[in-house]
Amino acid sequence: MDMKWLKTFVTAAKTENFHQTAERLYIAQPTVTVHIKQIESLLGVGLFEKKGRNIALTTAGKRFLPYAINILGSFEEGIQDLETWGKGYKHKISLAVSPLIAASILPNFIRIFMKRNPTIEVAINVMESNLIGEAIRNGSADIGLSRVQFENLGLTSLKLYEDPIIAIAPHDGGDAESALPLEFEKVIYENIILSHNHPVYWDDLLFHIKQKYPRICSMVVSQVNVTKRFIEEGLGISFLPRSTVTRELLEGRVLEVFTDKIALPVAGTYVVTKMKSEVINLFITHLCDHYK
Structure with missing residues (x-):
């Protein structure tokens, strides 16, 4: 046929x-x-x-x-x-990765890993964190990199690292080196808070912020990349994992706002697996060593 x-x-x-x-x-x-x-x-x-x-x-x-x-x-x-x-590949690893991780910490590691392991092919599927567990469970991906910890489905979740959450505001247009630190209370009242771009910490964080600052306004923006773009355009502020805005801070496109008025959470990044193999263990070992 x-x-x-x-x-x-x-x-x-x-x-x-x-x-x-x-x-x-x-x-x-x-x-x-x-x-x-x-x-x-x-x-x-x-x-x-x-x-x-x-x-x-x-x-x-x-x-x-x-x-x-x-x-x-x-x-x-x-x-x-x-x-x-x-093409010379002897093994293949399929990754299920959240958009947040794919756009921030992953590219540098993948570049290094593939250079050191040229016989291992890496396939990357970007999906929302809440879908990663099922992808690992049904075998459509070997390893998950998620902002959500999975404690069921027969999966193993290993915390890769913790990421501090920081307040991010638009650049005020001045000289960053000579400018005075932004006043948190003024920033939070004069801007819309762009929320729920992370699957874990937002409900609790927004609750605590509203207890301290009841007159704030918020707007749901579900994607981190969109959130960052909105901040750059002066449309609001947000609270994001530091690793997701490292480049924007270094390039002066956004500013960090420091505060001791509210306790900011910490976000975890997890490696999710179901079955282990020599190649999977090798990948996880390199990953953990890279982010120690």
């Missing part, structure tokens, strides 16, 4: 339209029809039936679809494995 026939069949099952199938596969619509007829002739059953201007899977088509998907998946996985082998 030609793999092109299977790919056409699976795509048509998803689109339920031969014209859309042709567009997705960059082939002519008559070619789609030919592929389907060839596979139907081989199997001896009809796979689709007309439904107005669209098509729908027959009972036989629905029964065959999961097998076709598995065959295609195995075929594509085999091709990828050969390509990996041809």
